[in-house]
Amino acid sequence: MKKYYDVEEKVPLLEGIPLSLQHLFAMFGSTVLVPFLLKVNPATALFMNGIGTILYLVICKGRLPAYLGSSFAFISPVLAVLATANMSYGDAQGGFIAFGLSFIVLSLIINKTGTKWIDFILPPAAMGAVVSVIGLELAPLALTMSGFITDPSAPPAVQPHLAMISSGLTLIITILASVIGRGFIGIIPVLIGVVGGYIISFFLGIVDWSGVQNAPWFAVPTFYRPNFNFSAIMMIMPALFVVFAEHVGHLFITGSIVHRDLLKDPGLHRSLFADGLSNIISGFVGSTPNTTYGENIGVMAITRVYSVWVIGGAAVFAVLFSFIGKIAAVIHAIPVPVMGGVSILLFGIIACSGIRMLIEKQVDYTKSKNMILTAVTMVSGLSGAVLTLGPVQLKGMGLATVAAMVLSIFFGIFEKLHIDNKN
Numbered sequence: 335m336k337k338y339y340d341v342e343e344k345v346p347l348l349e350g351i352p353l354s355l356q357h358l359f360a361m362f363g364s365t366v367l368v369p370f371l372l373k374v375n376p377a378t379a380l381f382m383n384g385i386g387t388i389l390y391l392v393i394c395k396g397r398l399p400a401y402l403g404s405s406f407a408f409i410s411p412v413l414a415v416l417a418t419a420n421m422s423y424g425d426a427q428g429g430f431i432a433f434g435l436s437f438i439v440l441s442l443i444i445n446k447t448g449t450k451w452i453d454f455i456l457p458p459a460a461m462g463a464v465v466s467v468i469g470l471e472l473a474p475l476a477l478t479m480s481g482f483i484t485d486p487s488a489p490p491a492v493q494p495h496l497a498m499i500s501s502g503l504t505l506i507i508t509i510l511a512s513v514i515g516r517g518f519i520g521i522i523p524v525l526i527g528v529v530g531g532y533i534i535s536f537f538l539g540i541v542d543w544s545g546v547q548n549a550p551w552f553a554v555p556t557f558y559r560p561n562f563n564f565s566a567i568m569m570i571m572p573a574l575f576v577v578f579a580e581h582v583g584h585l586f587i588t589g590s591i592v593h594r595d596l597l598k599d600p601g602l603h604r605s606l607f608a609d610g611l612s613n614i615i616s617g618f619v620g621s622t623p624n625t626t627y628g629e630n631i632g633v634m635a636i637t638r639v640y641s642v643w644v645i646g647g648a649a650v651f652a653v654l655f656s657f658i659g660k661i662a663a664v665i666h667a668i669p670v671p672v673m674g675g676v677s678i679l680l681f682g683i684i685a686c687s688g689i690r691m692l693i694e695k696q697v698d699y700t701k702s703k704n705m706i707l708t709a710v711t712m713v714s715g716l717s718g719a720v721l722t723l724g725p726v727q728l729k730g731m732g733l734a735t736v737a738a739m740v741l742s743i744f745f746g747i748f749e750k751l752h753i754d755n756k757n
Contacts, residue, residue, distance in 0.1 A: 339641040341399055341592055353639055354647030356525035358655075360629040360680065361403045361648075362665050368404035368622045372412055374423065375556035376666070377656045379404050382621035384652030386612030387645065393608035396642045397600040399634060400588060401649070402612055405625035407576045407732075415566045423620070427560035429570025430617030436574050437610030445603035452582065452597070454746055458695035459704035460711050460738035464579070464731060465587050466688030467715035468628060471730035472681040479674025480505075492540045497671040500538055504531030504675030512636055524633050524676055531672035540669050549659035558620025576728065577625055579735035581609060584626040587687045590694065591631065592640045632680030635687065703745050711738040 339345055345353060365383055366376035386402040394400075408430075415426045456464065477483045481497025492500070508527030511519055519526060535541050582597075585605060589596040596605070605626075612624045630648075634640050655662045692708070699705050715734025722728075728736055 339639045339644070341594070341640045341642055342396055343641050344643050345639070345641050350641075350644055350647050352522050352525055353637070353641075353644045354651055356522050356528075356637070357401060357630050357633055357645060357648035358651050359528045359665065359668070360524055360633045360676070361401055361627050362668070365403035365627070366666060368406060368409060372409070372416075372423065372426075372622060374558070374620065374622060377553060377555040377659075377662060378557065378620055379622045380652050380662065381555045381656035382612070382616045382619060383624060384649040384656065386609075386616065386624045387649035387652070389612055389615075390605075390608040391642050391646050391649070393611070394600045394604050397594075398585075398588070398596055398605060399592065399640050399642045399645050400584070400605075400626045401630040401645055402609065402624035403627040403629070404622040405573075405577060405580075407573045407580065407625070408570065408623050411570050411573055415569050418565075418569075421563065421566055422561070424559055424561040425563040425566035426570060427558065427617045427620060428562040429567045430623050431560060431562075431614050432567045433570060433574055433577075433623060434610040434613030434615075434617060436571070437578075437606050437613065440578070441603040441606035441610060444606065445601070449597045449602050452602075455739045455742050456582070456735070457704075457707065457742055458691065459697045459707040460742050461583070461586055462688045462692035462695065462697065463708045463711035464583050464688070464715070464734050464738055465691055466685045467712060467734045468580070468583055468587070468731050469681045469683070469685030469688065470716055472628070472677070472684075476674055476677035476681050479670050479677060481671055481674070492669060492671055496538050496540050497669075497674070500531055500535045500540060500669060501671040501675035501678070503534050504528070504672050505678055507531065508676055508679055523636055524680070527676050528668065528672060531675055532668055535669040535672055540671070541667060543664075543667055546660060546663040546667055549663035551660050552657060553659040555656050556620070560617055560620070573623075575736075576732040577623075578606075579732060580625060581606065583731065583735070584628065584631060586691065587628075587631055587684060588626075588634070590687055590691050591635050628684050629677070629680055631687075632683045635683045636679065707738060707741055707745070710741055711735075 365379060369376045369379040383403050390400060390402055412426045415421050416423065474483060478485065480501030481492065481494045484494055504527050507530040508523050511523035511526040515523060585596050585602060609624065616624060697704050711734045714737040715730055719733060720729045721733055
C-alpha cells in the first residue's frame, strides 16, 4: 500500500473514496459555518464549493491541489451590507461578482508582469512568518472548538469537560493513526480521527441527530438573484486585499508541502483566475465567496497524498451531498469538539510549514533586516491588534501581511537609495 501520492498521480478507486471523504470532513464544518452566519442555505455553498473546486483544478491544469471553501474574510463586510437600510444579501452578491472580476484582472496583470515583485514585497523572512501566522492565529479557534478555551459571553453547546474528552481522544486517535498506522490506515488519519471521535461523542451523549431526522432525502440548493449596488460593492471590495494575501500564502504553503514552485507552474495567474471565476459564479447563484482552504492543506501535509484526483473526488462528493439532505445532515451533526481536536493538528501543521519555509529558504538571521521582518510580522499578526479600513477589519494574517509588505518595501527603497548614494 502506497504512503505517498504525487499531484498528478491517480489513486485507486477504493483508496480514493475514503481519501476524498477525509478532505470533505476536514472542510465541512468551516465551509457551512459561513452561510449559517450569513443566513444563506449551506447546501448552496456546498454545491458551489464543489463546482468551484472542479473549475479550479481544471483551469490550473491539474497541477495545483487545492480545495475552495467558504471564505471568512467576507463575514464582516457582508454583515455590514445586511445592516444597511435598503440592502440585502443580493447586494452583497454584486460585491462578490466585482471581487471575482478583480481577481481575474489581477491574474491578467500577473501573467504579464510575472511574480518577481512578490519576492520584493514579501521576501522569505516575511512570507515564512505570514504562513506561520495563518496557522497560529487559528490556534485559539481550535482550542475553543475543543473546549479548552471557554467564552463567558457565549455558553458552549457542549459541557467543557465532555468537549475536552471528545476532542482530546479525537486528537490522540488522529496522531496514532498517522504515526503508527500501517498501510492505508496511515494515509487517512484525519478520517480515522473524525470517525473515532464521532463514535466516542455518541457514547458521551453529545451527538444531536435531530437535524438528520428532519432532513429530507432529496433537497435542491437554494439560488439567489444578485443586485448591483455601487455602495454595497465598495463595502465588499476591501476584502480583496485580505483574500489576495491569504491566496498567495496558501500557495506558498502548498508549494513547500508538494515540493514545487506553484507560483510559476501552473502559475499564480492561473490560480487567481480560477478563484475569481469561481467567485463570479458564486455571486450569480447566491453562494458565499470561495477561497483556498487551510484545513485541506493540513490534510495533505499529514497524509502525503497530494493527488488532485482526491481533491476532485471531495468536490464531487460536495456537489452530490448538497442534494442529499440526510447525508449532509449526518456530516453536519459531527460535534464541534471532534473537529476541534482534528483542527489542533491541522492548524499546527500549517504553522510549522512557515517555519519549514524559513529553514528551506536559508533565511539568515544574523542580518537585522530579516530579524526585524520576521519579528514585526509575527507580533502584528498574533497580538490581537485590529486595523479598521471601512467595513473591513485587518487582523491576524491580514494585518501581518500589511506590516510585512510595508516593512519590505521600506527596506527595499532604503537599500536602493543607499546603493545609489554609494555610487
